[in-house]
Amino acid sequence: MSLTFVRDPQVTPGLREEFSRLWYDVSRAGGSVGFVPSVTEEEVRAAAGAQFARVAAGEHRMLGAYAGDGESGADATGGRLVGTAFLRLHTDFKTRHWSMVVLVMLDPGLQGGGHGLRLMRETVDMARDAGLEALRLEVRGGMGLESFYGRLGFKEVGRVPGGLRLAADDYRDDVQMWLPLD
Ligand SMILES: CC(C)(COP(=O)(O)OP(=O)(O)OC[C@H]1O[C@@H](n2cnc3c(N)ncnc32)[C@H](O)[C@@H]1OP(=O)(O)O)[C@@H](O)C(=O)NCCC(=O)NCCS
Numbered sequence: 001m002s003l004t005f006v007r008d009p010q011v012t013p014g015l016r017e018e019f020s021r022l023w024y025d026v027s028r029a030g031g032s033v034g035f036v037p038s039v040t041e042e043e044v045r046a047a048a049g050a051q052f053a054r055v056a057a058g059e060h061r062m063l064g065a066y067a068g069d070g071e072s073g074a075d076a077t078g079g080r081l082v083g084t085a086f087l088r089l090h091t092d093f094k095t096r097h098w099s100m101v102v103l104v105m106l107d108p109g110l111q112g113g114g115h116g117l118r119l120m121r122e123t124v125d126m127a128r129d130a131g132l133e134a135l136r137l138e139v140r141g142g143m144g145l146e147s148f149y150g151r152l153g154f155k156e157v158g159r160v161p162g163g164l165r166l167a168a169d170d171y172r173d174d175v176q177m178w179l180p181l182d
Helices: 013-028 041-056 115-129 145-150
Strands: 004-007 060-067 080-088 098-106 134-140 155-167 170-180
Touching: 004 115, 013 041, 013 080, 013 098, 041 060, 041 080, 060 115, 080 115, 098 115, 115 134, 115 145, 134 145, 145 155, 145 170
Parallel strands: 098 134
Antiparallel strands: 004 060, 060 080, 080 098, 134 170, 155 170
């Protein structure tokens, strides 16, 4: 299956609904996108609303990945939202040459087939086209994600041991990764 990528998709009620569902499904499947699998739909819906508020304020930019039959779905491509990445932009003059990549996720049914690499390459292209000089990521340790991002050229530049606590007895390293865009 090939995916279509759309930068800054129009934020319709349908897109809000699909994003909320995607984020919930990915979180329930154990994805490393801010929550743990016990998260509720209401918690994700609230977080999705806050995320679109950041987009509306120009603080974040969205990249959407779509799949579908060209007829159903709520977005301009006629496809179903199956993946996202967001660039968190900075206004401070000291840091506005780079961006943090957040909420990188793919529908659990599509993971492991190379779509994640494509999603991230599109994200890198979007950042380059925006004139950014580097990208940064904060990765949850213990998920193997360092090797995924390493395939794209990201390098580990810092690690806070146990900096993330997912549950009373589940501490993970907070891993910082960095990609110069030259
Ligand atoms: C992370 C994610 C976007 C990767 O997308 P994907 O489609 O599953 O990954 P790909 O199939 O493109 O993987 C490309 C390569 O990276 C590797 N890889 C992907 N995820 C990996 C992981 N968690 N650990 C180790 N390697 C991984 C694959 O094995 C593959 O390598 P190969 O070609 O040598 O087999 C996707 O798995 C996802 O949405 N996960 C849940 C959300 C999440 O954790 N996001 C990360 C936020 S920091």
